[in-house]
Amino acid sequence: MNTIEREPSRLAVLGAGHVGPVIARLAVKAGYPVAIATSGDPEDIALITELVIPGARPRWASEAAAEADIVVLALPLHRFGDLDPARLDGKLVVDAMNYWPASDGTLEPFEEGGSSEIVARRLAGSTVVKALNHIGYHELEDWARPASDPDRRAAGVAGDDPAAVAAIAGLVDRIGYDPVPLESLRAGRVLQPGGPVFGVVLTRPEFERAVDRETRSLT
Amino acid sequence: MTYTFGLDTFGDRNSDADGTPLSHAQTIRNVVEEGVFAEQAGVDFFGIGEHHTEYFPMPAGDVALAAIAARTERIRLGSAVTVLSSDDPVRVFQRYSTLNAISGGRAEVILGRGSSIESFPLFGYDLADYEELFDEKATLFAELLKGGPVTWEGKTRPPLLNQDVVPHTESGPFPAWIGVGGNPQSVIRAARLGFSLALAIIGGPPDRFASYSQLFQRALEKFGRPPLPVLVHSPGHVAATDEQARAEFWPRWREIMTLMAAERGFAVPTEASLDAETGPRGALYVGSPETVARKIATNLRALDATRFDLKYGMPGLTHDQLMTNIELYGGQVIPRVRELLGSSGTDRPVVD
Numbered sequence: 001m002n003t004i005e006r007e008p009s010r011l012a013v014l015g016a017g018h019v020g021p022v023i024a025r026l027a028v029k030a031g032y033p034v035a036i037a038t039s040g041d042p043e044d045i046a047l048i049t050e051l052v053i054p055g056a057r058p059r060w061a062s063e064a065a066a067e068a069d070i071v072v073l074a075l076p077l078h079r080f081g082d083l084d085p086a087r088l089d090g091k092l093v094v095d096a097m098n099y100w101p102a103s104d105g106t107l108e109p110f111e112e113g114g115s116s117e118i119v120a121r122r123l124a125g126s127t128v129v130k131a132l133n134h135i136g137y138h139e140l141e142d143w144a145r146p147a148s149d150p151d152r153r154a155a156g157v158a159g160d161d162p163a164a165v166a167a168i169a170g171l172v173d174r175i176g177y178d179p180v181p182l183e184s185l186r187a188g189r190v191l192q193p194g195g196p197v198f199g200v201v202l203t204r205p206e207f208e209r210a211v212d213r214e215t216r217s218l219t
Numbered sequence: 220m221t222y223t224f225g226l227d228t229f230g231d232r233n234s235d236a237d238g239t240p241l242s243h244a245q246t247i248r249n250v251v252e253e254g255v256f257a258e259q260a261g262v263d264f265f266g267i268g269e270h271h272t273e274y275f276p277m278p279a280g281d282v283a284l285a286a287i288a289a290r291t292e293r294i295r296l297g298s299a300v301t302v303l304s305s306d307d308p309v310r311v312f313q314r315y316s317t318l319n320a321i322s323g324g325r326a327e328v329i330l331g332r333g334s335s336i337e338s339f340p341l342f343g344y345d346l347a348d349y350e351e352l353f354d355e356k357a358t359l360f361a362e363l364l365k366g367g368p369v370t371w372e373g374k375t376r377p378p379l380l381n382q383d384v385v386p387h388t389e390s391g392p393f394p395a396w397i398g399v400g401g402n403p404q405s406v407i408r409a410a411r412l413g414f415s416l417a418l419a420i421i422g423g424p425p426d427r428f429a430s431y432s433q434l435f436q437r438a439l440e441k442f443g444r445p446p447l448p449v450l451v452h453s454p455g456h457v458a459a460t461d462e463q464a465r466a467e468f469w470p471r472w473r474e475i476m477t478l479m480a481a482e483r484g485f486a487v488p489t490e491a492s493l494d495a496e497t498g499p500r501g502a503l504y505v506g507s508p509e510t511v512a513r514k515i516a517t518n519l520r521a522l523d524a525t526r527f528d529l530k531y532g533m534p535g536l537t538h539d540q541l542m543t544n545i546e547l548y549g550g551q552v553i554p555r556v557r558e559l560l561g562s563s564g565t566d567r568p569v570v571d
Contacts (some may be wrong), residue, residue, distance in 0.1 A: 003431045016404060017403075018401045045404070047407070047437055048404065051430050051433050052431070076350075078346075078347040099486070100483070104336075104346055105336065105339065105346025136422065136423070138502075142427070156225075193485065199483075199484075199485025200485070200488075200492075
């Protein structure tokens with residue numbers, strides 16, 4: 001069934017709030033070994049993992065990250081500063097966080113530019129890809145479809161490293177979305193709050209049209 | 220199994236039949252009439268959610284609830300929700316224990332955040348502190364509910380030392396719930412502190428919350444607490460027919476979603492997204508009494524919940540449309556849901 005990777009990457013999802021469990025569940029279903037962690041004791045999320053994310057393993061964040069090939073950041077952006085960048089050195093990191101002042105309040109360091117570019121600057125030893133941030137956690141699971149489904153929806157994958165973008169496009173594909181690569185984190189700003197695809201679930205043609213319109217209006 | 224049914228409002232600003240918005244004051248007077256009428260229509264609970272905006276001018280719902288309490292005898296009255304993080308738990312307790320006194324023991328409170336952030340800058344709180352504010356204040360509120368003198372210390376409000384907080388309730392704690400929108404750690408918190416669980420399901424398929432309901436009961440066991448009820452809160456609109464409900468609801472929903480989309484930076488929902496949300500896999504209850512009743516019965520079963528609160532209204536609907544909604548909900552939807560749920564003593568679904 002899986003033609004993209006023979007040996008599925010090991011995933012660490014950091015964050016067990018609204019978004020983390022949804023991504024973790026989709027990844028378990030897609031056959032990935034998944035660890036989930038918060039800033040605290042894995043014992044605190046043992047029951048959550050058992051009932052809400054069956055198949056995933058609760059871990060300490062440091063252990064989950066150390067053992068993972070791909071680390072998904074699904075923590076609130078205002079907690080990102082608490083994360084030690086050294087723990088993610090050498091890792092492929094998916095930034096699923098959003099800077100969303102209308103919902104979460106203002107954060108000074110994120111007021112200028114794209115949030116994932118700012119995340120990437122802080123995680124200088126990691127390769128950061130922006131993905132899985134623009135479809136609401138209400139809907140992410142319900143719209144997941146296999147590649148063969150004509151009703152499949154698109155999801156953006158943005159990064160400066162083409163190989164990293166390709167790897168995360170593989171992850172996005174396997175969990176149920178048609179990946180649309182964007183050539184840089186800068187270009188990934190279209191996936192942010194206020195952008196043309198944030199908070200809507202679009203088919204690939206709709207998605208590409210929305211992104212094209214936005215790109216044209218910026219140039 | 221005893222099921223109960225409520226109506227919630229955010230004080231959605233009414234319009235007149237020509238579409239002209241009514242004043243905030245008239246909207247609030249209409250909410251009081253709607254609450255009184257809800258009792259006559261056979262509704263068990265009437266809730267008012269705290270909001271601070273032009274189109275939801277309802278920051279002091281407890282005052283409106285007191286007016287309703289003075290004119291009713293049976294209906295339970297509460298917040299839906301109280302934004303506890305930007306309030307003082309002592310004040311919240313005092314206001315709702317006063318409501319409890321006025322109403323002869325009919326007060327409830329649902330604590331949460333809703334999806335609003337306006338109260339944070341208004342009262343000088345930082346949203347970055349949200350988790351800590353809520354956790355500390357909910358912990359203190361649980362202590363206050365017990366009724367005895369309270370000793371408490373934290374970072375978010377001055378300490379209390381053996382403090383008697385009045386008015387005392389006549390017969391123990393009034394019902395208190397924590398509203399949860401999809402964060403499983405909030406479910407654990409509700410269980411740890413001994414609050415009942417209110418699932419706010421405002422988008423996407425309701426049955427994805429089934430594991431939250433299980434998580435809540437398992438967490439209660441883990442903390443050595445008895446089982447507590449789960450309620451479902453979702454938006455909707457009931458009219459005589461599916462077509463009429465949709466025709467009344469869609470333009471108002473589109474207006475408010477367009478406004479919120481601009482404020483919050485998400486794309487404007489399409490008519491197709493309304494179709495998805497009002498269909499069997501969606502979170503909205505828009506339709507005839509039969510359509511809405513079937514969906515409520517299905518989801519109460521799926522979520523192992525015993526109470527359903529319909530968030531009725533939408534800015535721009537008329538008071539008459541809301542009164543009709545209330546009449547149909549109390550007179551037809553609620554009895555029909557009871558019938559659907561009561562007609563089967565097994566786990567077998569009674570609806571398609």
